[in-house]
Amino acid sequence: MNEVLPGRTRGVARVPDWSAFRAQFPTLERKAYLASGSYGLLGRPVEAAVRRYLDDRIERGVDWAGWGERTEAVRAGMAALLNAGPDEIAVTTSASAGINALASALDFTGPRNKVVVSNFEFPTGAQIWHAQAPRGAVVEHVAEAQDGSIPLEHFAAAIDEATALVQVTHVCYRNGRRQDVEAIARLAHERGALVLLDAFQSAGALEVDVAALGVDFAVGGMLKYLLGTAGIGYLYVARQHIAALTPTASGWFAQADIDAMDIFANDPAPDARRFQSGTPPVVNSYAAEAGLDLIRSVGVPAIEARIRELTGVAMDQLAEAGCRLATPREDDRRGPQVAIRSRDAAALTARLAERGVVVSWREDNVRAMFHAYNDTRDVDALLEGLMAHRELLA
Numbered sequence: 001m002n003e004v005l006p007g008r009t010r011g012v013a014r015v016p017d018w019s020a021f022r023a024q025f026p027t028l029e030r031k032a033y034l035a036s037g038s039y040g041l042l043g044r045p046v047e048a049a050v051r052r053y054l055d056d057r058i059e060r061g062v063d064w065a066g067w068g069e070r071t072e073a074v075r076a077g078m079a080a081l082l083n084a085g086p087d088e089i090a091v092t093t094s095a096s097a098g099i100n101a102l103a104s105a106l107d108f109t110g111p112r113n114k115v116v117v118s119n120f121e122f123p124t125g126a127q128i129w130h131a132q133a134p135r136g137a138v139v140e141h142v143a144e145a146q147d148g149s150i151p152l153e154h155f156a157a158a159i160d161e162a163t164a165l166v167q168v169t170h171v172c173y174r175n176g177r178r179q180d181v182e183a184i185a186r187l188a189h190e191r192g193a194l195v196l197l198d199a200f201q202s203a204g205a206l207e208v209d210v211a212a213l214g215v216d217f218a219v220g221g222m223l224k225y226l227l228g229t230a231g232i233g234y235l236y237v238a239r240q241h242i243a244a245l246t247p248t249a250s251g252w253f254a255q256a257d258i259d260a261m262d263i264f265a266n267d268p269a270p271d272a273r274r275f276q277s278g279t280p281p282v283v284n285s286y287a288a289e290a291g292l293d294l295i296r297s298v299g300v301p302a303i304e305a306r307i308r309e310l311t312g313v314a315m316d317q318l319a320e321a322g323c324r325l326a327t328p329r330e331d332d333r334r335g336p337q338v339a340i341r342s343r344d345a346a347a348l349t350a351r352l353a354e355r356g357v358v359v360s361w362r363e364d365n366v367r368a369m370f371h372a373y374n375d376t377r378d379v380d381a382l383l384e385g386l387m388a389h390r391e392l393l394a
């Protein structure tokens with residue numbers, strides 16, 4: 001049988017059967033679930049994969065070879081998703097673990113000791129760089145402009161010949177704004193700095209092509225838009241940087257030969273596995289592999305298009321109903337999140353939950369975070385819930 005690209009048949013775009021996709025997520029029978037940027041829904045195939053792990057455990061007790069295959073399937077799946085090679089992917093236990101492994105390989109004692117961090121970063125993506133201060137790192141933050149965006153000029157003012165690394169998030173977890181990663185990476189490279197992309201709030205929902213974006217590193221985890229579970233993540237390291245980077249946070253699964261069991265030396269793997277450390281997250285890799293299969297079954301381009309349509313409909317209706325939005329309306333300046341300003345975002349989130357509408361909140365924003373399994377019924381439920389609690393809108 002000829003291989004066909006996901007979502008495409010003989011070069012003609014095929015629209016996935018979205019109701020069949022939605023039917024694989026039983027929570028949607030009960031809830032209008034709009035919190036995928038907090039935790040993606042459990043799909044039936046992912047549930048089955050975790051059960052398969054339990055069955056394997058009971059049946060065989062131990063299966064290191066089979067478990068190794070699961071980790072390798074996640075590595076290969078993430079590589080394909082990011083347009084990278086499997087040799088450029090470390091399978092980690094969290095995004096934080098990936099950033100820490102990378103940080104441990106950087107030298108801040110020379111003239112390039114600065115890490116530039118945007119104010120849109122998730123806390124872990126700033127805290128870890130501040131934690132490098134005793135090793136000589138100096139963190140410079142890139143702040144928002146009056147309109148809430150971070151203009152390229154603000155990055156240009158911060159990135160200089162002392163900058164080792166720029167940490168940039170693709171989609172901000174607080175307000176849903178998408179950053180122009182390609183332009184930031186171009187600017188950073190012109191000045192000799194490397195770029196780490198946090199793709200946690202985009203990968204699985206938007207196309208993240210590390211080659212097209214021109215980033216040197218990328219991190220994320222599998223529990224949100226990748227439909228897997230907590231406790232497993234990835235670090236992409238562009239091939240040309242691997243040999244020059246030796247993590248000092250390491251372990252036996254980071255060695256060139258895991259079976260060498262050599263206690264007299266550190267011999268890092270020649271590929272990105274050198275950024276791993278100990279025993280991989282075995283059960284989580286079953287779930288993550290199944291999550292990636294779910295994404296592949298419809299394809300990221302189709303997912304992205306559907307999310308763009310749903311969020312667009314939601315934003316137009318919310319704006320018409322008088323809601324103030326923290327997320328820009330332009331398609332290329334946002335991702336799967338629509339952030340709605342509130343007087344009391346915690347209370348509004350709780351009121352919506354009472355009505356079966358699951359959202360999440362950060363600061364003054366209620367966050368409605370869409371995946372391709374959502375449909376306009378979820379948009380309607382959100383709108384009705386918000387209108388029933390107008391007093392909590394800003």
Ligand SMILES: Cc1ncc(COP(=O)(O)O)c(C=O)c1O
Pocket residue numbers: 093094095096097122124125169173198199200201220221233
């Ligand atoms: C953008 C972003 N980066 C990083 C993290 C944290 O990642 P981890 O807990 O895997 O270290 C999150 C978690 O919500 C996130 O949204």
